[in-house]
Structure formats: structure tokens, C-alpha cells
Amino acid sequence: MIMEIEIAKIFIALLVLVNPLGAIPIFISLTPNAGLEERRKIAKTTAIAVAIVLSLFAVVGETLLRFLGISIGSFQVGGGILVMLIAIALMNAKPGPTKTTKQEREEAGHKTNIAVVPMAIPLMTGPGTISTVIIYASTAHSWLQVVYLLVSGLLVAITCYGALVLASPLSRLLGQTGINIVNRVMGMLLAAVSVEIIVDGVYRLFPQLTR
Secondary structure, eight states, X not given: OHHHHHHHHHHHHHHHHHOHHHHHHHHHHHOTTOOHHHHHHHHHHHHHHHHHHHHHHHHHHHHHHHHHTOOHHHHHHHHHHHHHHHHHXXXXXXXXXXXXXXXXXXXXXXXXXXXXXXXXXXXXXXXXXXXXXHHHHHTOSSHHHHHHXXXXXXXXXXXXXXXXXXXXHHHHXXXXXXXXXXXXXXXHXXXXXXXXXXXXXXXXXXXXXXX
């Protein structure tokens, strides 16, 4: 039961950050002439890239922080603030500060393969997502919690594949208003996650504080 709760918690946090529903309009705009089979291939490649990025930083995240000489507490506070900015953008139905820019989307329109860049990186797994994965990995108390993180990342990648494959029907069903409503709800959840990250980071930086 504890395992399911842990995986569900991490899965929801990562899913909100990756936000596959928010990527649907951009995916459709970048594949206007693509057939169903071609979109499936792009979706599959994107999902694989998302899984690789999440798994890579889950495994090497803590080592990377040590190499750079950054304390976990400092990274948590900085990452938490970044996640809060993303949450605020979602609640205002605006593109997040770490998502693709207009220039990047225009450049992507001329690319033959948009699966890895910009769909997987930075649209789905941007700095906010990567920071959160590193924070979860660096605060893991056992290898089992790292496994939870890897499983959650895999489930997020599968969800991304499903959302992109069903991009057209989901877009018609929800419309921009529906997507904005979902984004606002996800933003509220993400804000709560960011507060937890920041508070934990502050306690790590100032252990003399009492909980």
C-alpha cells in the first residue's frame, strides 16, 4: 500500500510538470500534414525520450549535484521556486517560463523530426521537470525510493504517448477552454508540491529550525 501511495504521489507531481495535455495544441500545430501512423511514430519517439531523460536524471542527479558542489537544500529551494513559477503560469493559463518560446516553435516547424526537440525537450521535460526529478532522487532514503521514481517516470512517459496519439480527439473533446481548466487544476496541485519542496529545502539549509 505504501509503495502505491509513493508511486502515485511522484507520478502526479511529474505528470503535472510534464503536462501532456498542454503539449497537445503544439503537437497538432507542428504535425498539420502528418498521418495517423506518422503521428504514432512521433508520439512513440517522444515518449521514449521523456522516459530516458527522467530515468537519466533520477540515476545521476545526486552525483551531478555533488560534482557541482551544490547542496541538496539549495537546489530544493531553487527548484521549488522554479516549480512555483510554472504552477502560477498554469493557473493563469499561460505558457510556463521553462517551455518553448515562439522562436523555438517556429524553428521546429521547419524540422523533419520534432519528437525529441522540441516535444520531449524542453516542452515536456524542461528545467522544472528535471529539477524535480533530481530533488526526488537526491532526497531518496533507499534504492527502493529510486525505483519508485523510475516507475513513476515510466508511467508518465506512457501517459505522454497516449495523450499524443489521441491528440486530435482530445483536442476536439476538451477544446482550449477545457485544456485551460485542466491546466489550472494541475497548477494548484503543482503549487502545493513546490511549497513542500521549498519548505524541506529550508529545513535542510537551516537544521536549527524546528518542524
